[in-house]
Amino acid sequence: xxxxxxxxxxxxxxxxxxxxxxxxxxxxxxxxxxxxxxxxxxxxxxxxxxxxxxxxxxxxxxxxxxxxxxxxxxxxxxxxxxxxxxxxxxxxxxxxxxxxxxxxxxxxxxxxxxxxxxxxxxxxxxxxxxxxxxxxxxxxxxxxxxxxxxxxxxxxxxxxxxxxxxxxxxxxxxxxxxxxxxxxxxxxxxxxxxxxxxxxxxxxxxxxxxxxxxxxxxxxxxxxxxxxxxxxxxxxxxxxxxxxxxxxxxxxxxxxxxxxxxxxxxxxxxxxxxxxxxxxxxxxxxxxxxxxxxxxxxxxxxxxxxxxxxxxxxxxxxxxxxxxxxxx
Amino acid sequence: xxxxxxxxxxxxxxxxxxxxxxxxxxxxxxxxxxxxxxxxxxxxxxxxxxxxxxxxxxxxxxxxxxxxxxxxxxxxxxxxxxxxxxxxxxxxxxxxxxxxxxxxxxxxxxxxxxxxxxxxxxxxxxxxxxxxxxxxxxxxxxxxxxxxxxxxxxxxxxxxxxxxxxxxxxxxxxxxxxxxxxxxxxxxxxxxxxxxxxxxxxxxxxxxxxxxxxxxxxxxxxxxxxxxxxxxxxxxxxxxxxxxxxxxxxxxxxxxxxxxxxxxxxxxxxxxxxxxxxxxx
Amino acid sequence: xxxxxxxxxxxxxxxxxxxxxxxxxxxxxxxxxxxxxxxxxxxxxxxxxxxxxxxxxxxxxxxxxxxxxxxxxxxxxxxxxxxxxxxxxxxxxxxxxxxxxxxxxxxxxxxxxxxxxxxxxxxxxxxxxxxxxxxxxxxxxxxxxxxxxxxxxxxxxxxxxxxxxxxxxxxxxxxxxxxxxxxxxxxxxxxxxxxxxxxxxxxxxxxxxxxxxxxxxxxxxxxxxxxxxxxxxxxxxxxxxxxxxxxxxxxxxxxxxxxxxxxxxxxxxxxxxxxxxxxxxxxxxxxxxxxxxxxxxxxxxxxxxxxxxxxxxxxxxxxxxxx
Numbered sequence: 001x002x003x004x005x006x007x008x009x010x011x012x013x014x015x016x017x018x019x020x021x022x023x024x025x026x027x028x029x030x031x032x033x034x035x036x037x038x039x040x041x042x043x044x045x046x047x048x049x050x051x052x053x054x055x056x057x058x059x060x061x062x063x064x065x066x067x068x069x070x071x072x073x074x075x076x077x078x079x080x081x082x083x084x085x086x087x088x089x090x091x092x093x094x095x096x097x098x099x100x101x102x103x104x105x106x107x108x109x110x111x112x113x114x115x116x117x118x119x120x121x122x123x124x125x126x127x128x129x130x131x132x133x134x135x136x137x138x139x140x141x142x143x144x145x146x147x148x149x150x151x152x153x154x155x156x157x158x159x160x161x162x163x164x165x166x167x168x169x170x171x172x173x174x175x176x177x178x179x180x181x182x183x184x185x186x187x188x189x190x191x192x193x194x195x196x197x198x199x200x201x202x203x204x205x206x207x208x209x210x211x212x213x214x215x216x217x218x219x220x221x222x223x224x225x226x227x228x229x230x231x232x233x234x235x236x237x238x239x240x241x242x243x244x245x246x247x248x249x250x251x252x253x254x255x256x257x258x259x260x261x262x263x264x265x266x267x268x269x270x271x272x273x274x275x276x277x278x279x280x281x282x283x284x285x286x287x288x289x290x291x292x293x294x295x296x297x298x299x300x301x302x303x304x305x306x307x308x309x310x311x312x313x314x315x316x317x318x319x320x321x322x323x324x325x326x327x328x
Numbered sequence: 329x330x331x332x333x334x335x336x337x338x339x340x341x342x343x344x345x346x347x348x349x350x351x352x353x354x355x356x357x358x359x360x361x362x363x364x365x366x367x368x369x370x371x372x373x374x375x376x377x378x379x380x381x382x383x384x385x386x387x388x389x390x391x392x393x394x395x396x397x398x399x400x401x402x403x404x405x406x407x408x409x410x411x412x413x414x415x416x417x418x419x420x421x422x423x424x425x426x427x428x429x430x431x432x433x434x435x436x437x438x439x440x441x442x443x444x445x446x447x448x449x450x451x452x453x454x455x456x457x458x459x460x461x462x463x464x465x466x467x468x469x470x471x472x473x474x475x476x477x478x479x480x481x482x483x484x485x486x487x488x489x490x491x492x493x494x495x496x497x498x499x500x501x502x503x504x505x506x507x508x509x510x511x512x513x514x515x516x517x518x519x520x521x522x523x524x525x526x527x528x529x530x531x532x533x534x535x536x537x538x539x540x541x542x543x544x545x546x547x548x549x550x551x552x553x554x555x556x557x558x559x560x561x562x563x564x565x566x567x568x569x570x571x572x573x574x575x576x577x578x579x580x581x582x583x584x585x586x587x588x589x590x591x592x593x594x595x596x597x598x599x600x601x602x603x604x605x606x607x608x609x
Numbered sequence: 610x611x612x613x614x615x616x617x618x619x620x621x622x623x624x625x626x627x628x629x630x631x632x633x634x635x636x637x638x639x640x641x642x643x644x645x646x647x648x649x650x651x652x653x654x655x656x657x658x659x660x661x662x663x664x665x666x667x668x669x670x671x672x673x674x675x676x677x678x679x680x681x682x683x684x685x686x687x688x689x690x691x692x693x694x695x696x697x698x699x700x701x702x703x704x705x706x707x708x709x710x711x712x713x714x715x716x717x718x719x720x721x722x723x724x725x726x727x728x729x730x731x732x733x734x735x736x737x738x739x740x741x742x743x744x745x746x747x748x749x750x751x752x753x754x755x756x757x758x759x760x761x762x763x764x765x766x767x768x769x770x771x772x773x774x775x776x777x778x779x780x781x782x783x784x785x786x787x788x789x790x791x792x793x794x795x796x797x798x799x800x801x802x803x804x805x806x807x808x809x810x811x812x813x814x815x816x817x818x819x820x821x822x823x824x825x826x827x828x829x830x831x832x833x834x835x836x837x838x839x840x841x842x843x844x845x846x847x848x849x850x851x852x853x854x855x856x857x858x859x860x861x862x863x864x865x866x867x868x869x870x871x872x873x874x875x876x877x878x879x880x881x882x883x884x885x886x887x888x889x890x891x892x893x894x895x896x897x898x899x900x901x902x903x904x905x906x907x908x909x910x911x912x913x914x915x916x917x918x919x920x921x922x923x924x925x926x927x928x929x930x931x932x
Contacts, residue, residue, distance in 0.1 A: 083497075091496075092495055094491070100488040101489055113502075117496055117498060118496075182822070182861060183864050183878035189866075211865060253794055255868040256850050257868065273766070
């Protein structure tokens with residue numbers, strides 16, 4: 001972990017200027033002072049509810065739009081915009097494989113363009129090689145297909161093959177399996193794990209499915225309402241959440257192993273909803289829903305507390321009395 | 329089926345437009361040939377659709393008029409659609425200042441009262457032959473199409489598949505022509521037909537108002553001349569054929585547009601009721 | 610028993626011919642029970658409940674079977690044989706439905722209170738305002754939100770409002786199609802928890818359709834697993850999870866990584882579901898099944914008792930023969 005991250009967001013903030021229902025000018029504070037580093041051969045999972053800013057962060061990393069403040073670093077150097085060189089290093093896999101492929105173009109069109117654009121040989125055999133890499137066999141047959149002739153899982157694998165065609169070093173997956181059928185989700189997850197192991201890719205896996213984050217990733221980062229609240233080794237974050245929000249997320253996730261018929265369902269009952277990003281609560285944005293909120297939570301965003309296992313959290317509960325570890 | 333009928337009608341007019349003069353020669357009639365014996369004669373005999381009050385053959389005039397009406401329609405359609413695509417797609421795809429500028433231009437043309445303006449311009453221009461009329465109509469008629477295409481392009485531009493290709497480093501030109509434009513084919517063809525019909529109607533309208541060249545004959549000029557004499561004398565055979573032609577062309581473009589709509593929007597596809605009944609029986 | 614479905618068939622009819630989306634489905638629902646229906650997209654689970662509710666639209670058509678509703682008071686009714694007019698008296702009062710996209714089904718230009726009042730007045734409630742407040746309270750929405758427009762509420766809140774609306778006339782059976790798919794995990798848990806509590810309090814029965822088997826294990830009393838239009842296994846929820854009898858159920862279960870148990874490499878189910886237009890003559894799961902043998906490809910297994918439930922798999926033929 002001591003090596004330079006391949007892609008990093010350093011203290012980035014993204015505000016969107018928008019208008020509300022009656023045309024007043026508003027600022028949506030989508031991402032606030034977030035740092036995230038992606039390393040070669042590691043998968044980082046970014047979890048949180050919708051509206052937590054995870055997709056915005058991925059799109060900032062992918063240079064879809066510029067940061068409001070902070071920096072995006074590629075191999076330690078600031079990135080200035082989405083040029084061809086950047087595209088050759090960083091690729092993004094979209095959530096919806098039905099939307100991310102042009103319905104009028106054959107599979108091979110996508111792959112061949114990607115190869116050509118980055119000056120890689122783009123013969124039939126290279127297209128087939130890419131399809132083989134994502135287990136779409138017989139390759140020659142799949143190359144000729146149109147998107148509507150493929151299942152969701154197959155399309156997602158085409159999208160991954162297209163991203164791989166540029167031979168990137170970073171792959172950003174924005175909920176890449178959430179629209180796929182249950183039985184083939186693992187296929188795609190295993191494919192991503194293999195790309196990490198065999199090609200040494202750095203991967204960002206965005207999801208709201210905690211169990212799949214645990215299955216796939218080395219590290220887990222938790223976002224809430226635009227702020228990063230916890231991060232660390234996957235197992236430690238999920239088994240021993242430090243931040244009350246992480247605990248809420250984990251406790252809310254379906255878990256068949258939970259004692260059958262237990263009252264786990266009542267745990268999260270009247271906890272309200274995530275705040276508006278136009279007018280977020282001051283301090284820790286989770287405090288209105290947090291059963292442990294104190295005075296300082298309402299005024300100031302907590303500093304980071306680091307733990308021996310490599311994890312960290314931004315929560316006042318761990319700042320003031322670190323010896324008195326709460327059990328939320 | 330609907331589409332085939334529509335396309336058939338349009339193709340029929342196109343063929344008549346191309347081979348019209350020939351056809352007239354073949355039948356031994358001509359739009360300017362005057363038959364003094366047949367003045368104001370109803371359909372029948374040597375004049376299948378009758379003759380006008382000047383003794384010219386209505387069928388020959390309609391056939392000759394088809395060419396001019398279709399030329400006006402096609403030319404105005406092409407000019408209009410090219411302008412609409414260039415302005416609309418460029419504005420939608422590039423956004424920002426380019427969009428602001430082109431949208432302003434579009435909106436300006438959109439609020440211009442087209443018919444009165446066309447009248448004024450046509451009045452100023454000395455030569456009011458079909459090409460001039462087509463130019464005027466095309467230049468004033470592209471704005472609604474540009475607006476729709478801008479909106480469509482704007483939505484396509486933000487779609488994941490365009491984003492994904494952009495993420496690969498795809499060039500703008502190819503993003504527009506290879507990824508975006510093919511998705512607009514349905515819209516563009518529908519708009520083109522709409523423009524053609526609009527132009528044919530506008531040309532007829534202008535002719536009806538007396539703006540046309542004296543030595544050309546089109547569906548509009550025939551109706552215009554008939555208006556002055558035929559209505560008073562009950563010479564229905566004079567104005568019904570060109571009127572019918574215009575109506576038919578309108579129906580045909582409508583039919584084709586329905587078809588395009590169904591292809592573009594599968595929800596409009598009607599369930600096969602017969603198959604359904606059979607299965608339930 | 611509240612619901613008795615017998616041999617239900619649904620066809621999708623097109624010019625190319627009919628495709629059977631729901632094939633000979635039978636099950637019973639006890640009063641106050643939550644039955645989970647699990648399966649992947651295209652397995653017929655949503656079509657099944659649309660058929661039960663008689664909400665199918667062309668090209669889908671109910672082509673066979675019976676759907677007997679046994680109301681608390683009164684004679685059993687075969688929903689499959691009723692006309693739309695007759696069904697109108699049963700909807701809301703006896704049976705209600707919550708769909709996946711329900712949150713988008715609210716009229717965007719009408720206040721919540723007005724939309725509740727519409728339904729309540731149509732079913733003879735005098736004091737609609739009071740009942741609306743009561744209903745919203747039930748799903749954890751503050752009654753003063755009744756004055757809100759749908760766009761002023763979050764997706765989760767709208768979805769809860771739709772559940773409240775479904776419960777407006779105190780139905781005996783509520784059918785839900787993926788009601789929590791479009792909301793976040795935290796909201797999902799809140800909604801499920803409320804469904805459980807309301808069921809305990811009001812005693813309605815639920816048919817709950819989802820692709821998420823891991824969620825059903827915690828929610829449902831019994832689970833039915835569908836594949837290619839048929840129920841392939843049905844039984845107690847805990848049993849289905851602990852000891853699935855059908856290889857498809859097992860594959861589906863093992864497609865969900867665990868939240869607590871040690872992580873091992875999982876592989877999902879190879880291949881893709883068969884096209885309904887072109888089903889194999891034997892077991893529809895045979896091409897993807899790791900445990901296929903003998904004549905699985907030729908002979909279709911019947912849904913027969915195994916353990917405490919029913920399963921349609923030849924693996925259990927021998928067991929049954931010994932009993």
